Amino acid sequence: MAPRSRAPLRVMTTTRPPPLLPSAVLGTLIFVIIEAMMFAGLISAYLIIQTSAVWPPPDQPRLPVERTAFNTAALILSGVLLYVAARAYRRDRGSARIPLALSILLGAFFVIFQGVEWVALIKEGMTLTSSTMGSFFYLIVGMHALHAVVALGFLGSSWLLLNRRRLNRSTFAASQVFWYFVVGLWPILYWQVYL
């Protein structure tokens, strides 16, 4: 066997530059941009239909503006609590559990309350096929509810990982981006559809 050199081994270390953005966050951002364009298309079609037809259509129930305003406040509070959870996570990961749980609960309350309102509207005669207004209402609000449910699923999974101390920053950040999109989109939909 060849004798080992007695000279100290000099190892060159090169550090990779840190990524500008975690891949999970960039992927979620691209997804959010695509979904925002989808909602922009739906809102555009709704605006044009409103001007070219008798609006609101006759014999359709009035939308629950006040109750949905309360629901909107609950959703916005959920977004604020998620921001508080994110700040707490940076300081001490364990302290983010309670605000994150509250954020998820408020988000779930929003989705369930919207479902209750839907049942009431269906009983009053506004269905997907009853009128153009019904079609657009259930399509636009339904798509938002679907996004809310999926985003809540991601937040719930983040909470479970946080409890097991296995939540990493990029996963949590991606969940946050999705929920902020759901929360930020709803006031625009409320303004256009309900008011």
Add this chain to the structure above:
Amino acid sequence: MRTAVSGVLVASAILASPRLALACSVCVDPDAANRTAFIVTTVLLSVLPLLMVGGVVAWLWRRAAQLRVETALPIGPVGQLGRVSSPLPRAGSSRSTRSR
């Protein structure tokens, strides 16, 4: 002669051209509210993707500039730039494998 022929050809083309169809639903809708709605939504759908993608790109650009400043190596006296580390034990030390 050439100018006269060109002029005759151009005049003939203009006289023979068909009337404009005026089929655009944005420009010639008789209802003003409809026209406004079409124009507003056209602007929205055109500008929104530019704003969103442009915003993300601008944010990434600023973040890259910030990281370049934060990760720039300090310039020290000659000989200290590119300092290396030696994770392996030196020959003859107690951690050397030759003593086993």
